[in-house]
Amino acid sequence: xxxxxxxxxxxxxxxxxxxxxxxxxxxxxxxxxxxxxxxxxxxxxxxxxxxxxxxxxxxxxxxxxxxxxxxxxxxxxxxxxxxxxxxxxxxxxxxxxxxxxxxxxxxxxxxxxxxxxxxxxxxxxxxxxxxxxxxxxxxxxxxxxxxxxxxxxxxxxxxxxxxxxxxxxxxxxxxxxxxxxxxxxxxxxxxxxxxxxxxxxxxxxxxxxxxxxxxxxxxxxx
Amino acid sequence: xxxxxxxxxxxxxxxxxxxxxxxxxxxxxxxxxxxxxxxxxxxxxxxxxxxxxxxxxxxxxxxxxxxxxxxxxxxxxxxxxxxxxxxxxxxxxxxx
Numbered sequence: 001x002x003x004x005x006x007x008x009x010x011x012x013x014x015x016x017x018x019x020x021x022x023x024x025x026x027x028x029x030x031x032x033x034x035x036x037x038x039x040x041x042x043x044x045x046x047x048x049x050x051x052x053x054x055x056x057x058x059x060x061x062x063x064x065x066x067x068x069x070x071x072x073x074x075x076x077x078x079x080x081x082x083x084x085x086x087x088x089x090x091x092x093x094x095x096x097x098x099x100x101x102x103x104x105x106x107x108x109x110x111x112x113x114x115x116x117x118x119x120x121x122x123x124x125x126x127x128x129x130x131x132x133x134x135x136x137x138x139x140x141x142x143x144x145x146x147x148x149x150x151x152x153x154x155x156x157x158x159x160x161x162x163x164x165x166x167x168x169x170x171x172x173x174x175x176x177x178x179x180x181x182x183x184x185x186x187x188x189x190x191x192x193x194x195x196x197x198x199x200x201x202x203x204x205x206x207x208x209x210x211x212x213x214x215x216x217x218x219x220x221x222x
Numbered sequence: 223x224x225x226x227x228x229x230x231x232x233x234x235x236x237x238x239x240x241x242x243x244x245x246x247x248x249x250x251x252x253x254x255x256x257x258x259x260x261x262x263x264x265x266x267x268x269x270x271x272x273x274x275x276x277x278x279x280x281x282x283x284x285x286x287x288x289x290x291x292x293x294x295x296x297x298x299x300x301x302x303x304x305x306x307x308x309x310x311x312x313x314x315x316x317x318x
Contacts, residue, residue, distance in 0.1 A: 081294060081298060082291060082294070084290055084291070084294050085287045085288065085290045085291035085294065086287070088286050088287040088290040089283055089284060089286075089287035092283030092284075092286055092287065093283045095283075096283065119278075122278065123278050123279060126275055126278055126279050126284060126288060127279055127282060127284045128284075129284065129287075129288060129291070130283075130284055130287040130288065130291070133291070
């Protein structure tokens with residue numbers, strides 16, 4: 001009898017261990033979609049690595065628009081202002097022939113890979129910059145426009161569901177200072193950032209008076 | 223060609239010349255009343271960037287393009303460092 005009791009006492013933790021496997025299996029089940037999502041992002045990461053100058057410009061433009069709450073049109077205008085650079089590049093390339101015009105960006109883009117140093121990386125970026133800067137900024141503008149339209153749709157959906165509860169802002173700049181906007185006094189649903197204005201508590205503040213604008217210049221956007 | 227037609231042409235040319243030279247005439251004053259040091263720093267940065275681009279991609283079609291890009295950036299952003307033109311400043315001033 002005593003032996004049986006001891007055995008049961010011995011089995012106890014074993015059963016508990018089996019019970020502990022449950023969450024482990026759940027963890028594995030949670031890992032599955034994560035790995036799948038990662039696998040979905042891998043081709044995108046590989047594509048971004050292949051066209052890294054374009055990816056850098058796009059990421060920089062998107063980050064600037066997100067941090068400062070710029071509208072997509074502002075990024076588009078900046079892309080437009082870089083087009084004279086592209087025009088000069090096309091003129092200079094066409095002097096070499098139309099075949100060079102089509103092949104040179106590809107050749108220049110892959111020229112830095114064999115000897116990967118900081119200088120070659122910068123040189124490669126500069127060689128393709130007349131093409132990648134306008135294209136990257138335009139792509140960032142498209143992405144940002146898509147993102148803001150998505151957030152606007154979500155905001156309107158949240159408004160219909162919550163009847164005036166404050167919605168999350170599309171960007172940190174659009175959020176405004178938390179102390180300045182008491183939710184009890186102003187149950188305002190924040191819209192997507194609009195032309196030159198950061199939405200938030202009154203009065204509306206022009207977005208073009210920041211330190212980043214001192215570098216890029218408000219003249220680019222106006 | 224008649225006498226009046228010739229004088230009209232000269233008058234038109236003079237008006238055009240004045241229109242072109244007006245911003246140039248007011249430019250030193252606008253620089254002085256604006257932010258000259260910041261403008262100078264901007265010009266130095268633009269010059270350095272253009273020289274670096276010319277040095278790094280010398281002889282390539284990207285070199286003149288990059289210089290154009292830097293020049294465009296300077297021209298667009300330097301406006302913010304200038305004081306407003308006299309007419310705009312007068313219009314913006316509060317009436318007494």
